[in-house]
Amino acid sequence: MIRKVFxxxxxxxxxxxxxxxxxxxxTSPFIWFANATANDGPIFPPPLVAIGFFAxxxxxxxxxLQVIVMIYEFFRKKTLxxxxxxxxxxxxxxxxxxxxxxxxxxxxxxxxxxxxxxxxILQALVVFGFHLIANKLHIGNFNE
Numbered sequence: 388m389i390r391k392v393f394x395x396x397x398x399x400x401x402x403x404x405x406x407x408x409x410x411x412x413x414t415s416p417f418i419w420f421a422n423a424t425a426n427d428g429p430i431f432p433p434p435l436v437a438i439g440f441f442a443x444x445x446x447x448x449x450x451x452l453q454v455i456v457m458i459y460e461f462f463r464k465k466t467l468x469x470x471x472x473x474x475x476x477x478x479x480x481x482x483x484x485x486x487x488x489x490x491x492x493x494x495x496x497x498x499x500x501x502x503x504x505x506x507x508i509l510q511a512l513v514v515f516g517f518h519l520i521a522n523k524l525h526i527g528n529f530n531e
Contacts, residue, residue: 394527399453402517403446406510410442414506445510448482464529466522471515479511
């Protein structure tokens with residue numbers, strides 16, 4: 388049983404890392420464009436800004452939900468299946484809302500708000516999609 392717990396923790400960390408990478412790759416072009424069209428202030432590397440303003444906050448906000456799903460699967464001895472994607476959509480929307488309220492003090496445009504929620508949902512779907520793939524491949528399932 389302890390082996391399955393360790394495997395599930397590795398799946399959890401791998402899926403969080405995959406969501407992190409996807410968020411950085413998806414937001415870097417938008418940040419590059421913002422830097423290219425800006426005419427004031429310093430220009431920071433787009434991946435660094437993507438990590439600090441998108442990937443890391445969303446990863447931190449989604450991680451407790453991942454742990455809750457893992458604990459649920461451990462005690463119930465069954466996987467959530469396709470419901471993981473629904474949890475991902477809800478978790479991504481909640482993460483987007485929370486981060487929107489954190490940075491609401493700055494002047495957010497409609498495009499920035501759309502990007503914020505879109506990246507949060509994309510990252511959450513990737514994270515929980517990896518959980519779903521691991522479950523389908525029977526990697527770390529507790530019900531076996």
